[in-house]
Structures are given as structure tokens and as C-alpha cells.
Amino acid sequence: xxxxxxxxxxxxxxxxxxxxxxxxxxxxxxxxxxxxxxxxxxxxxxxxxxxxxxxxxxxxxxxxxxxxxxxxxxxxxxxxxxxxxxxxxxxxxxx
Numbered sequence: 127x128x129x130x131x132x133x134x135x136x137x138x139x140x141x142x143x144x145x146x147x148x149x150x151x152x153x154x155x156x157x158x159x160x161x162x163x164x165x166x167x168x169x170x171x172x173x174x175x176x177x178x179x180x181x182x183x184x185x186x187x188x189x190x191x192x193x194x195x196x197x198x199x200x201x202x203x204x205x206x207x208x209x210x211x212x213x214x215x216x217x218x219x220x221x
Contacts, residue, residue, distance in 0.1 A: 128202045137208045142215045147194065150202040152211060156191045156218050163221060164189050170217050180206045182214075 129137065138146060147153045158164040168186055171193070175181045183194040193214060195207040 127204060128197075128200050129204060134203050141208065141211060144208075144211050151194050151196045152203065152207055153192060153194045154211065154214075156193070156214075158189045158191070158221065161188050164191050167191055167218060167221060171214055174213050174217065175210070178206070178210060178213075180210055182210065 134146060134152075138144060138152070141152070142154075144152045144154045156164075156167060158167060164186055168184055168191055171182065171184065171191075180195075180197070185192040185194075193211075195210055196202065197204040197206050
């Protein structure tokens with residue numbers, strides 16, 4: 127179920143640096159010390175995304191990883207996006 131604009135704003139307040147991009151995406155850039163660490167993070171995200179069957183857009187640029195989330199089959203943002211964002215933040219914190 128799509129979140130309302132108010133729900134999205136409230137969820138963003140509780141997020142850890144995620145930003146609304148356009149009306150249907152939340153994005154965040156993660157920075158790592160090395161390229162291998164960034165790749166390791168991407169691989170861990172891939173496992174999480176596959177287990178949830180909710181796949182992000184990922185951009186890898188040397189030691190930076192940009193993640194964009196939206197629920198394609200719903201046409202916008204859902205709780206799945208914020209749950210995934212939280213899981214990716216927890217993964218990043220462990221690295």
C-alpha cells in the first residue's frame with residue numbers, strides 16, 4: 127500500500143539521512159574507505175534485497191554507494207522501502 131505524503135515525511139524524520147528524491151524515491155549515499163568495502167556493502171545489500179524480493183537501484187562509484195528505493199509495483203513509496211532503508215543502515219553500521 128502506498129504511503130501518504132504525510133507518512134513519507136514522518137518516516138523520513140526517523141530515517142538516518144535518507145532523502146526524498148522526486149515524489150516516489152528515497153535515496154542515500156554511503157561512503158566507505160575503500161573500493162573493496164563498498165563492493166562488500168553492495169553484495170550484502172544484494173542478499174538482503176533478494177531475501178525480501180525488494181530490489182533497490184544501486185550506483186557504485188569507487189568508495190561511494192548510492193541507494194534509491196521505490197516500490198515499482200505500487201508506483202511509489204511503501205513501508206517496504208523504509209524497512210529496506212533501515213536494514214541497509216544496519217548493514218552499513220557493521221562495516
